[in-house]
Amino acid sequence: MSSRRQSADGAADRVAVIGASMTEFGQREGEWILDLLAEAGLECLADAGADAGDVDHLYVSNMASGEFEGMTGVMNALAHDLGAMPAYTQRIDQTSSSGGAGIYAAWQSIASGASDVTLLVGGEKMTHRTTGESTDIIASVTHPAEYKHGVTLPSFAGLTARNYLERFDAPRESLAWVAAKNHKNGVDNPHAQFQKEVDVETILESPIIADPLRLYDFCPVTDGSAALLLCSEETAREYTDDYVVIAGVDGATDTHVVHEREDPTVMGGVVESGKGAYEMSGYGPDDIDVAELHDMFTILEFLQMEGLGFAEQGEAWKLIEDGYTERDTGELPINTSGGLKSKGHPLGASGIAQGVEIYEQLVGEAGPRQVDADVGLCCNVGGFGNCVITTIMEATR
Amino acid sequence: MSSRRQSADGAADRVAVIGASMTEFGQREGEWILDLLAEAGLECLADAGADAGDVDHLYVSNMASGEFEGMTGVMNALAHDLGAMPAYTQRIDQTSSSGGAGIYAAWQSIASGASDVTLLVGGEKMTHRTTGESTDIIASVTHPAEYKHGVTLPSFAGLTARNYLERFDAPRESLAWVAAKNHKNGVDNPHAQFQKEVDVETILESPIIADPLRLYDFCPVTDGSAALLLCSEETAREYTDDYVVIAGVDGATDTHVVHEREDPTVMGGVVESGKGAYEMSGYGPDDIDVAELHDMFTILEFLQMEGLGFAEQGEAWKLIEDGYTERDTGELPINTSGGLKSKGHPLGASGIAQGVEIYEQLVGEAGPRQVDADVGLCCNVGGFGNCVITTIMEATR
Numbered sequence: 157m158s159s160r161r162q163s164a165d166g167a168a169d170r171v172a173v174i175g176a177s178m179t180e181f182g183q184r185e186g187e188w189i190l191d192l193l194a195e196a197g198l199e200c201l202a203d204a205g206a207d208a209g210d211v212d213h214l215y216v217s218n219m220a221s222g223e224f225e226g227m228t229g230v231m232n233a234l235a236h237d238l239g240a241m242p243a244y245t246q247r248i249d250q251t252s253s254s255g256g257a258g259i260y261a262a263w264q265s266i267a268s269g270a271s272d273v274t275l276l277v278g279g280e281k282m283t284h285r286t287t288g289e290s291t292d293i294i295a296s297v298t299h300p301a302e303y304k305h306g307v308t309l310p311s312f313a314g315l316t317a318r319n320y321l322e323r324f325d326a327p328r329e330s331l332a333w334v335a336a337k338n339h340k341n342g343v344d345n346p347h348a349q350f351q352k353e354v355d356v357e358t359i360l361e362s363p364i365i366a367d368p369l370r371l372y373d374f375c376p377v378t379d380g381s382a383a384l385l386l387c388s389e390e391t392a393r394e395y396t397d398d399y400v401v402i403a404g405v406d407g408a409t410d411t412h413v414v415h416e417r418e419d420p421t422v423m424g425g426v427v428e429s430g431k432g433a434y435e436m437s438g439y440g441p442d443d444i445d446v447a448e449l450h451d452m453f454t455i456l457e458f459l460q461m462e463g464l465g466f467a468e469q470g471e472a473w474k475l476i477e478d479g480y481t482e483r484d485t486g487e488l489p490i491n492t493s494g495g496l497k498s499k500g501h502p503l504g505a506s507g508i509a510q511g512v513e514i515y516e517q518l519v520g521e522a523g524p525r526q527v528d529a530d531v532g533l534c535c536n537v538g539g540f541g542n543c544v545i546t547t548i549m550e551a552t553r
Numbered sequence: 554m555s556s557r558r559q560s561a562d563g564a565a566d567r568v569a570v571i572g573a574s575m576t577e578f579g580q581r582e583g584e585w586i587l588d589l590l591a592e593a594g595l596e597c598l599a600d601a602g603a604d605a606g607d608v609d610h611l612y613v614s615n616m617a618s619g620e621f622e623g624m625t626g627v628m629n630a631l632a633h634d635l636g637a638m639p640a641y642t643q644r645i646d647q648t649s650s651s652g653g654a655g656i657y658a659a660w661q662s663i664a665s666g667a668s669d670v671t672l673l674v675g676g677e678k679m680t681h682r683t684t685g686e687s688t689d690i691i692a693s694v695t696h697p698a699e700y701k702h703g704v705t706l707p708s709f710a711g712l713t714a715r716n717y718l719e720r721f722d723a724p725r726e727s728l729a730w731v732a733a734k735n736h737k738n739g740v741d742n743p744h745a746q747f748q749k750e751v752d753v754e755t756i757l758e759s760p761i762i763a764d765p766l767r768l769y770d771f772c773p774v775t776d777g778s779a780a781l782l783l784c785s786e787e788t789a790r791e792y793t794d795d796y797v798v799i800a801g802v803d804g805a806t807d808t809h810v811v812h813e814r815e816d817p818t819v820m821g822g823v824v825e826s827g828k829g830a831y832e833m834s835g836y837g838p839d840d841i842d843v844a845e846l847h848d849m850f851t852i853l854e855f856l857q858m859e860g861l862g863f864a865e866q867g868e869a870w871k872l873i874e875d876g877y878t879e880r881d882t883g884e885l886p887i888n889t890s891g892g893l894k895s896k897g898h899p900l901g902a903s904g905i906a907q908g909v910e911i912y913e914q915l916v917g918e919a920g921p922r923q924v925d926a927d928v929g930l931c932c933n934v935g936g937f938g939n940c941v942i943t944t945i946m947e948a949t950r
Contacts, residue, residue: 190697219625220619220625222617222619222620222690222693223619223620223625226693227693227697228616228617228620228646228648228690228693228694229648229693229694229695229696229809229935229936229939231646231647231940232648232694232806232809232935232936232939232940233696233697233809235806235809235940236696236806236808236809236810237809240806241805241806241807241808241821242805242806242807242821242822242825243805243806244657244803244804244805244806244826244940244942245647245804245806245940246645246646246647246654246657246658246804247645247646247647248643248644248645248646249625249628249643249644249645249646250628250642250643250644251625251626251629257643260641260643260667261643261658261661263665263667264658264661264662264665264667265661265665266665267665267666267667268660268661268662268663268664268665269664270657270660270661270664293619293625296619296623296624296625296626297625297626297629298626299626299630299633300587300624300630406641407641407642407643408638408639408640408641409611409629409632409633409637409638409639409640409641409642410638410639411633411638412626412629412630412632412633412634413633424638424639425639428639429641538626538629539626539629542626542629543628543629543632543641543642545641
């Protein structure tokens with residue numbers, strides 16, 4: 157989508173990630189957005205061996221602290237609480253892909269030379285609201301013309317899932333396989349909201365939410381925060397040998413009015429942002445060793461696998477059936493963290509938590525979830541694919 | 554605060570502004586945030602002779618469309634309405650300095666090479682809410698510890714004004730001079746909310762809001778939008794000869810808890826962001842020919858003049874008395890646009906509208922407001938100086 161300027165001495169100008177953290181995701185009773193952001197931010201600084209005083213830019217990915225909690229200015233409050241003044245702060249909102257947008261913004265802050273060290277912290281506090289209130293806040297991301305007619309994101313997901321299953325002759329169980337796989341992976345993630353396996357039968361018998369999708373096709377409502385610390389590769393070496401490099405990152409929109417899309421099973425934002433990230437990195441789909449995809453709804457894992465070139469259109473479900481995306485035995489493990497499905501989805505945190513998982517995989521700190529990987533990808537979906545950010549990270553070990 | 558990377562062939566890498574626009578500011582009944590953003594965005598593209606298809610990144614500066622209007626995802630809706638897909642979009646929030654933060658983010662997008670052409674549109678729709686509701690939404694930017702005790706931004710302004718007047722032996726009228734000057738300038742701004750002069754007596758007799766500040770010491774509640782189109786200087790030449798260059802830009806926080814500041818008459822964010830912008834540009838206070846300062850409250854014009862080095866501490870009011878900041882006769886005209894005071898303050902638009910005025914002054918399109926200027930400065934204040942962005946632009950004629 158854009159021709160990025162590459163400096164002559166490419167290596168020195170690459171942007172590195174030198175620290176990563178995430179809080180426990182789940183119901184964090186009595187803790188508020190600022191508590192969660194501060195917890196992840198401090199832990200991330202400690203992980204990198206950095207101080208708050210090192211931070212030039214502090215970016216906060218957060219969709220709706222004003223709507224959820226009546227508190228705005230969280231980025232300034234966080235700078236204060238971390239002791240990072242006079243660090244420049246900004247809140248970044250790209251709905252449910254605010255975290256991915258934060259990675260892109262933080263990358264730009266370093267690559268442009270505006271900041272030497274950028275701390276990116278994302279989070280959302282949601283569970284104190286009823287599911288209805290949360291759904292209303294989230295539904296406000298859709299186009300007014302659709303929103304006013306009562307369309308919410310789960311209903312888009314149901315319509316798309318039906319279209320996909322019928323058109324590509326995929327069994328209903330194939331969606332359940334996604335949920336079962338990601339729940340299985342989440343068992344080994346101590347930060348995940350649900351650290352328990354769920355079998356295909358349970359998923360298929362759970363209550364219908366948006367036909368054909370059932371309760372277990374959806375990610376939960378979650379409180380949580382995650383953080384990454386970014387700097388140039390040159391600066392990175394002053395802190396640590398355990399760093400990864402952002403090899404490619406790009407974002408793209410699709411029509412905001414979802415019903416105007418030509419093919420509801422193709423997410424244009426996934427395709428375009430993936431194309432941009434591949435082009436910038438020099439990698440292609442075959443080079444990716446591990447990926448975190450935005451499984452807010454099970455059907456989205458299919459659409460992203462296809463949009464990113466891991467599978468042909470209509471065939472992602474077959475790869476899942478074949479075990480291609482299994483963590484311990486598959487060729488391309490997907491959502492080793494447990495995904496949004498089992499890990500939870502605190503809107504502003506999710507894209508960053510994807511980055512945390514890929515970072516941990518690439519520096520070899522993923523513990524029981526560890527896979528063999530040199531190149532990892534995250535895909536963070538805003539709205540119903542209204543804007544998508546794809547990031548490719550590379551190990552330096 | 555940070556050492557910006559400068560490329561060897563500096564000139565080619567400078568970031569240019571090639572188009573600017575603002576809607577009428579005021580009460581825009583029956584029009585909503587998306588209408589206002591689209592109006593400014595389209596006009597800005599037309600001003601530069603560019604198409605929506607040229608736009609790589611579309612940034613929307615907006616503090617609270619969710620709180621004011623129950624609508625989020627405005628950046629994605631705008632990409633759709635402008636026909637700018639698959640342009641990458643992001644919403645930028647830095648409270649009342651969201652516009653300045655947008656300029657900084659757009660600068661980073663070009664300087665990093667992430668985007669070739671970035672359209673920055675900012676706006677806020679506020680007047681459909683009662684003043685009480687608006688004040689509550691805006692007050693949520695302050696620290697929870699202060700907010701819970703009922704402190705709002707006007708009360709901070711009142712406390713600071715009293716401190717300033719008493720400590721520096723400044724007459725109460727000096728604050729009224731700021732309001733009178735900016736109202737006078739606003740008469741010649743066809744986009745301003747109040748295009749009328751207000752005399753010092755009227756100001757001094759207006760109702761008390763936060764002692765010693767009275768009604769006319771405050772900017773109004775406003776609907777409106779403004780936009781800038783940014784690209785590299787090299788790309789700029791493909792569009793137009795009438796462009797300006799962003800010579801310096803930086804942002805900085807101060808303590809979020811206002812009462813923790815050592816000297817309430819010094820805004821650390823103004824000082825630090827100004828220092829960064831001067832350093833990056835190579836200019837100093839004496840080189841600035843025209844400035845737009847964030848006169849949300851009259852007292853803030855004093856504090857910014859002093860923080861940016863235009864006056865010694867406690868002496869800004871004397872410069873205003875001497876006519877130093879008058880538009881037609883002064884050495885350093887301040888708020889030639891009318892400032893927030895007469896132009897209005899639609900939160901997300903204000904910092905961008907400051908940039909629009911400086912752009913128009915530097916390309917010679919300011920009409921009856923035109924002054925002789927090669928270098929201009931904008932200072933956009935978030936919260937009560939919780940985060941501040943200073944931008945310096947340079948003419949290329």
